[in-house]
Amino acid sequence: MDSIASSLNVHAQALNLRGKRNEILASNIANAATPHFKARDIDFNTELSKHLENSGPLNTNDARHIPQMGVTGPTNLKYRVPTEPSLDGNTVELAVEQMQFSENVIRYQASLNFLNRRISGLESAIKGE
Amino acid sequence: MDKMNSIFDVAARAMSSQMTRLNTVASNLANANSVGSTPEETFKALRPVFATQYAEKVNKSGLSTVDVESIVALDREPGKVFAPEHPKANEQGYIFRAAVDTDEEMVEMLEASRQYQNNLEVLSTLRSLMMRTVNMGR
Numbered sequence: 001m002d003s004i005a006s007s008l009n010v011h012a013q014a015l016n017l018r019g020k021r022n023e024i025l026a027s028n029i030a031n032a033a034t035p036h037f038k039a040r041d042i043d044f045n046t047e048l049s050k051h052l053e054n055s056g057p058l059n060t061n062d063a064r065h066i067p068q069m070g071v072t073g074p075t076n077l078k079y080r081v082p083t084e085p086s087l088d089g090n091t092v093e094l095a096v097e098q099m100q101f102s103e104n105v106i107r108y109q110a111s112l113n114f115l116n117r118r119i120s121g122l123e124s125a126i127k128g129e
Numbered sequence: 130m131d132k133m134n135s136i137f138d139v140a141a142r143a144m145s146s147q148m149t150r151l152n153t154v155a156s157n158l159a160n161a162n163s164v165g166s167t168p169e170e171t172f173k174a175l176r177p178v179f180a181t182q183y184a185e186k187v188n189k190s191g192l193s194t195v196d197v198e199s200i201v202a203l204d205r206e207p208g209k210v211f212a213p214e215h216p217k218a219n220e221q222g223y224i225f226r227a228a229v230d231t232d233e234e235m236v237e238m239l240e241a242s243r244q245y246q247n248n249l250e251v252l253s254t255l256r257s258l259m260m261r262t263v264n265m266g267r
Contacts, residue, residue, distance in 0.1 A: 015262075022258070023136050024191035026251045030143030032244055033150075034179040034195045042191070077191050094247065105254055112261055119266040 004122065011114045013051050017044060018108040024077070025101040028092050035088040039080040039097065047076065133184040139194040140252040142182065147245040149197045150177050154238045161229040164210075166219045171207040172227040174234070175200055203228065 024040055031037040082091040133139065153175040165171035177197040184192035205228035213222030 019258075019262075020191065022255055023139070026136050026255065027139055027191060027193045029247050029251050030139050030194045031181055032247065033147075033240070034181050037181045037193075037195075040191055040193075077188055098247070101251065101254075105258065108258055109261070112258075112265065116265060123266075 007122070008115060008118055010052065011111050011118065014048060015108065015111040015115060017042075017047055017051065018104055018111055021104050022101070022108065025097055025104060028080075028097045029094070029101065032090075032092045032094050032097070035090055037090050037092060039082070039092045040077050041080050041100070042077060133182065133192055133194060136192075136252065136255050139192055140248045142194040142196060143248045144245055144252075146177070146179060146195045146197050147241050147248070149200075150241040151238065151245070153177055153200060154234050154241065157229045157234050158231065158238075160227050161231050161234070163227045164215070164217050164224045165207070165227075166217050166224065168207050168209075168225050171225040172229070173202040173205055173207070174227075174229045175202055 021042055021044060024042065028039045028041075031039075080091055080096070082093055083096070084093065085091065133142075157174045160172040163172050178199050178201060179195050180198040182194050182196045184190050187193055207228045208226035210224050210226055211222055212218055212224050215224045217224050
């Protein structure tokens with residue numbers, strides 16, 4: 001049981017974080033015309049490594065404890081530094097946000113494909129065909 | 130205020146805000162040639178005021194969208210034109226033209242429609258991602 005979970009773990013966490021980041025970037029794009037809005041983002045690599053070494057807020061102090069699966073959300077939302085600050089105090093740059101968004105979507109699909117391959121691999125191992 | 134739980138709430142509200150902005154542009158352009166007898170009764174261009182709506186626990190979810198806080202009439206001087214033969218002319222023979230800059234309204238319209246499209250594009254991309262995620266392992 002544990003090995004099935006751990007074989008999916010990295011990609012499951014990555015997919016979860018990518019999904020969260022998609023929502024954050026979508027919020028930025030939604031606020032592209034709002035005065036004084038500050039664009040937010042997360043540093044994906046640090047968030048992922050943080051979630052991998054300690055998945056979830058529950059700590060384990062016994063070998064028989066089952067570690068908690070799944071991410072509860074990014075814990076360190078940061079503010080984007082604009083390359084060209086605008087007069088109304090809005091730090092959303094549509095070109096930057098759209099680029100980040102499309103990259104994030106592609107990487108989400110990559111994680112999803114990895115997960116699908118792992119699952120079909122496990123399935124054929126279970127069926128023994 | 131309803132709860133904001135997902136990307137659908139974010140995009141829906143952002144799109145309706147941009148739609149309100151397009152509506153004000155339409156009103157402004159429709160009234161661009163209207164006239165009045167006094168500066169007070171003359172039409173003045175309308176603008177929506179956007180304000181960010183944050184989800185609860187925004188530092189965890191990162192969700193925020195935009196709402197129209199209010200719609201204000203811009204404080205601009207209507208154009209004073211001497212036209213004594215005009216039925217709306219006052220005693221001195223002046224009429225007042227609506228304070229609407231049509232070029233500015235066109236720019237506003239383009240920007241609003243582009244941002245509407247952006248939000249729609251984000252929504253449809255994330256929707257297809259969700260569909261693929263739902264079908265994971267098949």
